[in-house]
Amino acid sequence: MTLQAKLDAFKADFVAGKPPYNAPAPVHVIMKRATDELIASGQAQRTLKVGDKAPVFTLNDPEGNPVSSAELLAKGPLVISFYRGVWCPYCNMELQALEEALPQYRELGANLVAISPQVQANSRKSVRQNHLTFPILSDVKSQVAEAFGLRFKLPDYLIDLYKGFGNDLPTFNDDASWVLPMPGRFVIGQDGLITYAEVNPDYTLRPEPTDLLPALRG
Template identity: 75%
Template sequence: MTLQARLDAFKADFLAGKPPYKAPADIHPIMARATAELIASGQAGRALKAGDKAPSFTLNDPDGKPVSSAELLAQGPLILSFYRGVWCPYCNMELQALQETLPAFRAAGANLVAISPQTAPNSRKSMRNNNLEFPILSDTHNDVAAAFGLRFALPDYLVELYKMLKNDLPAFNGDGSWTLPMPARYVIARDGTILYAEINPDYTHRPEPEDMLHVLPSA
């Protein structure tokens, strides 16, 4: 089953209120409104795209060790996945699909890292729960996401909904800004050029991991 098929099946169960995804029916239009407004903002079209130069960064892994994009690119092409957090089931399914494709990425000489605003303990939990063999780096305040054009602020009505659902982003992220990255994937060549970019303001839609493989031989 493809990643998107898995996401669609989860979304259908969630909208139908099937256990264990029972949620008040009135939350769905609110979430849909927020997604529609983010799409309409055009922000995804302003994010970095193929042909642009990727900004360099250094972020800590879940053990507090600094990880430099320059050091990773010295080893080969770099795959980045911007991850909203341990609380997002769609993001976790994506991480699982990336893990399944990790041997093919490594065979092509590429490194894979996920970037998330969440705290190190939550990243360790994400890695453990999803059986990941690649790191989730902590992007405090979504600064790296902002450099890629991905950071956005949740509208007030969505903040209130998240609070009602006990989805406390300030606690997850150690940051009170109520910002998130749009889900995005990048392949960056060793010289820093972005070869592949997929940004979708609709967090329920993700590209297949295999979609990146065709650019790696040229990276």
């Protein structure tokens, strides 16, 4: 089953309220409104694109060790996946799919990192929960996401909904600003230029992990 098929099946169960999900219909209306507004804002069209120079960054892994994009690029191409956090089931399914594709990336000489705004303790949870063997990096206050054009602020009505769900982003991320990255996946060549870019303001839609293989081969 493809990654998107798994995401679609999860979304169908969630919207239908199948156990263990029991969100009432108004919840889905609110979440769809927020997604539609983010799409309409056009922000996804203003993110970094193929041919753009990728920002250079150093972020900490779950154990507090610095991971440098420049050092990784000295070894080969770099695959970067921006995700929302361990609280997001769609993100967890994507991380698992990326782990399955990791051997193919490594065969082509590439490294993979995933970046989220969550604190290191939650990154450790991401690693444990999804059985990951690639680095999960903490992007404090979503600064690297902002450099790629991905950071956005949640509307007030969605913040209220998240609070009701117990999704306390200020605690998850140690950041009171209620910002998240749009999910995005990039391939950076050793010259620092972006050779693959996929961003979708609808967090329920994710590219297949194999979609970027041509960029790595190229």
